[in-house]
Amino acid sequence: MAGPHPPFNSDPQDSPGLESQMDPKPDYGYLSYNGSGKLQGKIAIITGDDSGIGRAVVLAFA
Known part of the structure; x- marks a missing residue:
């Protein structure tokens, strides 16, 4: 079979950090998103x- 076979080399990349330690803080849009209102009053x-x-x-529609 083609392709890599174990054992694989170790990954030199560090694991991602904790969200609470990120600077700047991630913006998921919950508070910053401002919709256009095109669906206001619709289902x-x-x-x-x-x-x-x-x-x-x-979550954005809620």
């Missing part, structure tokens, strides 16, 4: 709210 059906982009959309 939206959003599927896939369990994880990923669907969850982000649900």
Whole structure:
């Protein structure tokens, strides 16, 4: 078979840090996002709210 085979070399990259220690702090848009209001007063059906982009959309609409 083609491709790499174990044992693999160690990864020289450090693990990511804690979010609480990041500077500047990450902006997920919960407070900074300002929508256009085009859907104001309308009903939206959003599927896939369990994880990923669907969850982000649900939180943005909430």
